[in-house]
Amino acid sequence: MRLDLHSRNRVWCRPAPAFRAYWVIILFGMVQTFACSISIPGEFLDRVPAPEITSFSINGAPAVIQGDAINLDLRWNGDLNNLVAFFNHTGKDVRVGGIRQTSGVTPNRFVIPQIYVVTGVDGSSRNYSVNILGGFPFPDSGQTQCSSGTNADGAMASCPQTITGQDGDYADLPKARSYTGPTQHAVFVNDYTTKDNATNLTWKSCSEGLSGPMCASGTLGSYTLSPDTTTCSDLNLANSGKGYAGMKNWRLPTIEELRTLANFFLAGPTIDTANFPATQSAQYWSSTATSGTFAFFANFIDRNSMSQPKTGSSHVRCVASPSVAYTPAYIDNNDYTVTTANTNLRWQRCSAGQNNDTTCTGSAITATWLAALSYCQGLSLAGLTWRLPSQNELVSLAQINAGSPAINANYFPSTVSGLYWSSTTRPTSTTNAYRVSFSDGSTNTLLKTNAYYVRCVSGL
Numbered sequence: 001m002r003l004d005l006h007s008r009n010r011v012w013c014r015p016a017p018a019f020r021a022y023w024v025i026i027l028f029g030m031v032q033t034f035a036c037s038i039s040i041p042g043e044f045l046d047r048v049p050a051p052e053i054t055s056f057s058i059n060g061a062p063a064v065i066q067g068d069a070i071n072l073d074l075r076w077n078g079d080l081n082n083l084v085a086f087f088n089h090t091g092k093d094v095r096v097g098g099i100r101q102t103s104g105v106t107p108n109r110f111v112i113p114q115i116y117v118v119t120g121v122d123g124s125s126r127n128y129s130v131n132i133l134g135g136f137p138f139p140d141s142g143q144t145q146c147s148s149g150t151n152a153d154g155a156m157a158s159c160p161q162t163i164t165g166q167d168g169d170y171a172d173l174p175k176a177r178s179y180t181g182p183t184q185h186a187v188f189v190n191d192y193t194t195k196d197n198a199t200n201l202t203w204k205s206c207s208e209g210l211s212g213p214m215c216a217s218g219t220l221g222s223y224t225l226s227p228d229t230t231t232c233s234d235l236n237l238a239n240s241g242k243g244y245a246g247m248k249n250w251r252l253p254t255i256e257e258l259r260t261l262a263n264f265f266l267a268g269p270t271i272d273t274a275n276f277p278a279t280q281s282a283q284y285w286s287s288t289a290t291s292g293t294f295a296f297f298a299n300f301i302d303r304n305s306m307s308q309p310k311t312g313s314s315h316v317r318c319v320a321s322p323s324v325a326y327t328p329a330y331i332d333n334n335d336y337t338v339t340t341a342n343t344n345l346r347w348q349r350c351s352a353g354q355n356n357d358t359t360c361t362g363s364a365i366t367a368t369w370l371a372a373l374s375y376c377q378g379l380s381l382a383g384l385t386w387r388l389p390s391q392n393e394l395v396s397l398a399q400i401n402a403g404s405p406a407i408n409a410n411y412f413p414s415t416v417s418g419l420y421w422s423s424t425t426r427p428t429s430t431t432n433a434y435r436v437s438f439s440d441g442s443t444n445t446l447l448k449t450n451a452y453y454v455r456c457v458s459g460l
Helices: 042-046 233-241 255-259 369-378 391-395
Strands: 011-015 022-027 031-036 053-058 064-066 069-073 083-089 093-096 114-119 125-133 145-147 156-158 179-184 192-196 202-204 283-289 294-299 305-309 330-332 337-340 345-348 419-425 432-437 443-447
Touching (some): 053 125
Antiparallel strands (some): 011 022, 053 083, 064 069, 093 114, 145 156, 179 192, 192 202, 294 305, 330 337, 337 345, 432 443
């Protein structure tokens, strides 16, 4: 039925209670009522949009939404205490802890899962648990033996030895070393990559200049960073612009990423050569600059890492992943311990000798390597069992861009800008152990009889 009404006339439609029909009331100075049927799309009559989050991302990384769970991988990147999410939803509003959320504006603390509550226009609601994998992923150091003798300065042998608490006493912490590759690409058959299953990083299996399944072809390249080498970014143009192994995010790794490849059991090259063939016992560049003229390298003959002039010459191994800034993710446990997110490692907030208080008052003390092992095993704090950290664990705390001390001072106040012991022995020179400098984030080995600072870790 069609109604042609003059401007003075008005029409109302009211639904009849028992069926989908409407009464039309027409005013022509008098009221007349007619029955009529009006076709209206069912979504307007039978339902309203369900309250849902339809997309979610942080720092440009998209989340995976599975049912009521939102999962996001932000490893290598992000202080999870203050992240801003971008999201779309079909509800009236979204709240976390009762606070209304604005996409791209409202920050939240994601070191623990956060519950996003979406309220629909009809008052219904749906809860989403947002879980973020963050922090610094790294594998076990690879050291499976302990130094022998009453002073732990003898040959490497099966653990335990006379001196306990060494790196080799604790296997696969925080996670086992695991690689897949070299893997030949299905389409670009000359391209080989190696996946680190502990860090989720994908590496080019060969050093730059080499190729083939065993990296036996080509000539090993040596590069400077002044001007900056573009050899890794050139891989993004390979295969007629489709990228090496079909990936277009190749770059020079950061020093944090590069150091995770070091194996502290092997003599040299100190890397898992089955997965990274023909690696040289030499220096490899990182993209981490300490100034306009210096940058970090990792040495795969002795596992040390420090900075050198960019005009120096080193080899290159490229990594494929989004370019992110390394920022460890921490949780303050309010008992003078700090947990690193997603590693299950719990740290002593204060250095040995300092008071367990908010600002770590008092003076940090130094100790020989044997005394440092003993101190950590005897530490009574938060009801936990403590030990001296491995080199991989200890260097994960180093934050080069933090200045000096090179550590997050909000979680580790009064840290000394000096050398701290790890529990990892240099296997080719067992009178030496590895240490980390928290003045600049560099690593090296020194005599176990020297005295350096100590910070303990818990997590077995």
